[in-house]
Amino acid sequence: MVWLLVALGIIAVVAIFLWVTYNSLVTANVRVDEAWSDITVQLKRRLDLIPNLVNSVKGYAEHESGVFQRVTEARANALNAQGVKQTADAENMFEGALKSLFAVAENYPQLRASENFQQLQAELVDTEDKIQAARRFYNGGVRDLNTKIQIFPNNLFAGMFGFKQREFFEVEDMASVQEPVNVQF
Numbered sequence: 001m002v003w004l005l006v007a008l009g010i011i012a013v014v015a016i017f018l019w020v021t022y023n024s025l026v027t028a029n030v031r032v033d034e035a036w037s038d039i040t041v042q043l044k045r046r047l048d049l050i051p052n053l054v055n056s057v058k059g060y061a062e063h064e065s066g067v068f069q070r071v072t073e074a075r076a077n078a079l080n081a082q083g084v085k086q087t088a089d090a091e092n093m094f095e096g097a098l099k100s101l102f103a104v105a106e107n108y109p110q111l112r113a114s115e116n117f118q119q120l121q122a123e124l125v126d127t128e129d130k131i132q133a134a135r136r137f138y139n140g141g142v143r144d145l146n147t148k149i150q151i152f153p154n155n156l157f158a159g160m161f162g163f164k165q166r167e168f169f170e171v172e173d174m175a176s177v178q179e180p181v182n183v184q185f
Contacts, residue, residue: 021154025163028145032166035138036084039169042131043078043091049124050075050098056117057105067104071097084167135169142166 054068074090074097081090105117146165149158 017153018157021157022161025145025148025154025158025161028141028148029163032138032141032145035134035141038134039087039131039138042127042134043087046124046127046131047075047078047094049120049127053117053120053124054101056120057101057108067097067100071101073097084169088169139168142168 050071054071057068071094074094078087078090078094081087145163148154149163149165
């Protein structure tokens with residue numbers, strides 16, 4: 001009779017452990033999905049601002065069509081990106097094209113003084129700040145999920161439950177982000 005109670009106790013402890021482990025992995029996975037959704041919302045917001053910004057600059061610098069074409073292509077690539085890696089790559093290309101657009105704008109004092117352009121620039125800066133915050137939140141969620149998946153004894157059960165490690169949203173060209181962009185308007 002004692003052995004039966006001990007066996008039932010061990011089974012209950014294991015069942016509770018599996019239940020708690022599974023729920024904590026589900027919670028971490030949902031947080032990562034939520035964070036990714038926040039990133040996509042902010043990226044979409046930024047991409048929606050770009051046509052207005054391009055049109056503002058176009059009015060002053062129509063001969064700079066190559067820059068506008070690169071920004072438009074980079075925007076299309078960013079809109080069509082799927083998954084973390086492809087989105088990060090498209091965002092890196094887009095940020096480079098956007099820097100070119102701002103470099104063109106620096107050559108036109110009337111444009112820099114335009115209230116519409118200044119408002120678009122302020123919205124873009126605000127959006128960039130929100131994108132950075134969303135990236136940090138996402139990467140923190142990925143860190144927590146990946147840690148839970150890798151630690152013992154969770155690593156014994158995470159694969160059985162179908163949990164996989166997620167990719168961080170990283171910048172490929174670290175040199176481009178280590179030095180701040182100098183945009184003067």
